[in-house]
Amino acid sequence: MKEVKIVSKRFDIEGINHIKKAIEHGAYSTIHKMFDKDPKTIVDEIDKSGLRGKGGGGAPTGAKWKLMLQDFKLPKVLVINCDENEPGTFKDRQIISKDPHLLIEGIILTSYAIGANDVYIYIRGEYHQWQNILQKACDEAYLQGYLGKNILGSKYRVDITICKGAGAYICGEKSALLESLEGKRGHPRLKPHQKEPEWYFGRPTLVNNVETIATVPFIVENGADAYKEYGTSKSPGSMLFAMSGHINNPGVYEAEFGTSMMEYIEYYGGGIKGGNLKGVIPGGASTPILNATEVAKAKLDYESIKELGSSLGTGGMIVMNDSVNMVEALKNLLEFYHHESCGQCTPCREGTAWVDEIVESMLRYSASYNSIEQLLQIGQTMNGKTICVFAPAVSGVIDGFVKKFRSEFEEYLRGVCNE
Numbered sequence: 001m002k003e004v005k006i007v008s009k010r011f012d013i014e015g016i017n018h019i020k021k022a023i024e025h026g027a028y029s030t031i032h033k034m035f036d037k038d039p040k041t042i043v044d045e046i047d048k049s050g051l052r053g054k055g056g057g058g059a060p061t062g063a064k065w066k067l068m069l070q071d072f073k074l075p076k077v078l079v080i081n082c083d084e085n086e087p088g089t090f091k092d093r094q095i096i097s098k099d100p101h102l103l104i105e106g107i108i109l110t111s112y113a114i115g116a117n118d119v120y121i122y123i124r125g126e127y128h129q130w131q132n133i134l135q136k137a138c139d140e141a142y143l144q145g146y147l148g149k150n151i152l153g154s155k156y157r158v159d160i161t162i163c164k165g166a167g168a169y170i171c172g173e174k175s176a177l178l179e180s181l182e183g184k185r186g187h188p189r190l191k192p193h194q195k196e197p198e199w200y201f202g203r204p205t206l207v208n209n210v211e212t213i214a215t216v217p218f219i220v221e222n223g224a225d226a227y228k229e230y231g232t233s234k235s236p237g238s239m240l241f242a243m244s245g246h247i248n249n250p251g252v253y254e255a256e257f258g259t260s261m262m263e264y265i266e267y268y269g270g271g272i273k274g275g276n277l278k279g280v281i282p283g284g285a286s287t288p289i290l291n292a293t294e295v296a297k298a299k300l301d302y303e304s305i306k307e308l309g310s311s312l313g314t315g316g317m318i319v320m321n322d323s324v325n326m327v328e329a330l331k332n333l334l335e336f337y338h339h340e341s342c343g344q345c346t347p348c349r350e351g352t353a354w355v356d357e358i359v360e361s362m363l364r365y366s367a368s369y370n371s372i373e374q375l376l377q378i379g380q381t382m383n384g385k386t387i388c389v390f391a392p393a394v395s396g397v398i399d400g401f402v403k404k405f406r407s408e409f410e411e412y413l414r415g416v417c418n419e
């Protein structure tokens, strides 16, 4: 298997969190050459690289950055999404703990490219350890002149403020995140009809995931073509894939897009633990589960996983062996969504409660004979009728479990119908 080290290139170096060590190993080298470049050339290079957002949606990064180049006559803002609340996803914290200066370097390049001076890193409230690492790294970067006024003697200023979330999953959704940053309840906003930037206190704002920004220094240093040497034509480059669950060697490992899922699991994960493979949730808990037959065909890129009816999402794989009770596994997820629905949309607020209750009643052998159909129908009602994609994602999760492991759901109903 071809090993790739674009974002993880310094992960194994002892003491790399300290700026001196990081600089010795090449950190901030792009910043010294940054002012020789026109900001627009950096945006064009990112666009040409085909870099796609690593926060779950896989949106083309260059297109988002280009929206920021308009003459807004208002200060622009960069927001880094480090909410990382999605179950099964733990790659952003890996970047922060193993190479925080790579993220800061990416932030400086991105700010310069889009013309922003103020950066907010929105970090998950529970990530105390990583908040401290990041703050220390930022303090060091200020002392070394990479952050603050007059970066490296230039007229350019970048200031980073670290803001802690309060533990709501929905605050990872970019518009809810901005509401939360503005001090309001974390409710997703209605989406505009046309492409436009996000807005933070009325200022044009770019929101990108930690890993997306940590990939920027490689592209600026080596060029778009170097990035495109990895991956597939539609999913160029690499990603930090995370593996948890029934795996011998769980963790986060970088791989190029297009890598076979099974090969990845065998090579980095050391194979399935304690039984045979039953299924894999491929991209964080909100993506539909793949059964073992599908996993055998799956490749780690956006298009291949979509063809299998799921989504690459954040690349956080939850691996399950044949000891897993799929009704219990779905209940576990539905409890989470029930708790985390922000409550703005009726189909989501009520729907997440109903589906949770139905699966709970199945597990107690007290569900009605048609509860499988009810589950699927409520899922349909949650799809395409809400402000954000939280509810449609829950609908996809239900569909995946019920349609692929239907017999397990039927077992709970057999002989115990009470209608």
Ligand SMILES: Cc1cc2nc3c(=O)[nH]c(=O)nc-3n(C[C@H](O)[C@H](O)[C@H](O)COP(=O)(O)O)c2cc1C
Pocket: 052, 053, 054, 055, 056, 057, 058, 059, 061, 081, 082, 083, 084, 085, 086, 169, 170, 171, 172, 173, 174, 175, 207, 208, 209, 210, 212, 213, 388, 389, 390
């Ligand atoms: C319910 C929900 C939760 C999300 N959580 C996160 C998150 O924790 N981190 C993240 O980077 N993106 C998350 N996203 C995606 C963001 O809305 C947004 O697309 C992303 O931060 C953009 O950055 P990118 O283009 O670099 O991926 C979430 C989206 C939804 C709908």
Ligand code: SF4
Pocket: 170, 187, 188, 340, 341, 342, 343, 344, 345, 346, 348, 349, 386, 387, 388, 389, 390, 391, 392
């Ligand atoms: S779909 Fe759910 S989480 Fe998203 S805005 Fe509506 S109620 Fe909130």
